[in-house]
Amino acid sequence: MxxxxxxxxxxxxxxxxxxxxxxxxxxxxxxxxxxxxxxxxxxxxxxxxxxxxxxxxxxxxxxxxxxxxxxxxxxxxxxxxxxxxxxxxxxxxxxxxxxxxxxxxxxxxxxxxxxxxxxxxxxxxxxxxxxxxxxxxxxxxxxxxxxxxxxxxxxxxxxxxxxxxxxxFGIPPEAAALSWLKNYVGDDAQARVVLAEAGGRPLAARAMFENDSLNESLQFDQGLSAVAAGSKSVLQLAEEWQGGEPLTLLEWWLRRLVALIRHHNTGEPVAEGWQAFLGIPPVAVFEHYDEALQLRAKIQRGANLNKRLMVEKLLLEWFALRR
CATH class of the missing domain: 3.40.50.300 (P-loop containing nucleotide triphosphate hydrolases)
Known part of the structure; x- marks a missing residue:
């Protein structure tokens, strides 16, 4: 049956x-x-x-x-x-x-x-x-x-x-997504955290919870924060990140850029370590977001990109916006 x-x-x-x-x-x-x-x-x-x-x-x-x-x-x-x-x-x-x-x-x-x-x-x-x-x-x-x-x-x-x-089929209402997600996560507060980290997408949030990949996003945040603080170079960070899955990195990157855009529009808080980028003009964030979207589309279409060069270019262009 x-x-x-x-x-x-x-x-x-x-x-x-x-x-x-x-x-x-x-x-x-x-x-x-x-x-x-x-x-x-x-x-x-x-x-x-x-x-x-x-x-x-x-x-x-x-x-x-x-x-x-x-x-x-x-x-x-x-x-x-x-x-x-x-x-x-x-x-x-x-x-x-x-x-x-x-x-x-x-x-x-x-x-x-x-x-x-x-x-x-x-x-x-x-x-x-x-x-x-x-x-x-x-x-x-x-x-x-x-x-x-x-x-x-x-x-x-x-x-x-x-x-x-x-x-x-857009991002579902938060209440509906949380009601469903809590059946898997169990804790309301944790369900909210993982749903926000997944950009409101409930299936991505469940996978993130089951795979414990929330820590991966936090590690990305910490690495970027280290470069912003001057304790690590862009090239060192690119070396650390080149072994990972490009789409995972880009999904995290796009989520953080969206959060930065929302901060400019509504004052919503940004992830820890991203306060260093609040001074980047919103128009520049939008342009960088569009470039990241195009890069993700290329990877999804099967483009054979050099991961190390991709990460270096992404980081160098982003940190250039702070100047």
Whole structure:
């Protein structure tokens, strides 16, 4: 027996929208779920697709007990195709997408059912892959539903975005995220700390708590503070940081820049050690933030960057803003 799949509590507005589309038989053939990572888009898509596959759905939720639900939970349902980068790869291969035309052109295994496709993250498609998907979007079979998940929808082709119903999944309300997170953390105060450190993203906060990676962020803060105080050089810090995961470092960096921007706008406190950077003009912080975002996007697309040079450049440019 498989388990029923449900959306997260903070996704009820989007879930009600999907339910209304289903009840009015207006569910489009292509949907784009967009928003920050670690907010639950994948779980929402899984819940929706599971309900569509289920033989005995209950208020559009899968029963978790029928043959279709068991096939789905085992990853072997013939009417569901999941496309994501292969293990060890950052991009979705064009061959993975080309098979969709044949897949969607076939009749559904279950009589009266739909052929379902999930593509994530959609920005992992290069130009060739995106164009291959576009052909399927332009000529969809009548019983096909394609769901794209994207953390950065602006990186998708405008022609792909225009052919999808777009639903946004932003940072959830703090109260809803805390209520869910406390079930894992246990302590209200600690849940608040780890949620704030994760930028309000509840799934990232849970992972941070489970992996005890909060200490990693504090170590980053201490290293930067040491350079600001003159007890360590930029090159020494770059040497220490070059062995880590670039995306982890950049996520921390972006969180701290956002906190600095909020401080300028609302007076919210910044992390320990970042008081040394309060004098940097907000416009310069924004420009540096945009550059860091572009750098993260390059890494997510699979760019082969020299980690040591990347960290040195990031730090040198940042400390140059203090002068």
């Amino acid at each position: 498989s388990d029923a799949v449900m959306a997260y509590p903070w996704q009820m507005p989007q879930w009600q929208q999907v339910c209304q589309l289903l009840e009015e038989q207006r569910l489009p053939h292509a949907l784009l779920f967009s928003g920050p990572a670690d907010t639950g888009k994948k779980r929402f898509a899984d819940a929706m697709l599971a309900g569509l596959l289920c033989e005995q759905p209950r208020q559009h939720l899968c029963c978790g007990e029928c043959k279709s639900c068991n096939l789905r939970s085992q990853g072997s349902h013939p009417d569901l195709k999941v496309i994501c980068p292969h293990e060890g790869k950052r991009q979705i291969g064009v061959d993975q997408v080309r098979v969709l035309q044949q897949f969607t052109g076939q009749s559904a295994f279950r009589e009266g059912g739909k052929k379902l496709v999930l593509v994530y993250p959609a920005e992992a498609m290069n130009a060739f892959t995106a164009n291959a998907l576009l052909k399927t979007l332009e000529e969809p079979a009548g019983d096909t539903v394609i769901v794209l998940l994207s953390h950065a929808p602006s990186q998708l082709l405008p022609t792909i975005r225009s052919r999808c119903l777009q639903m946004n």
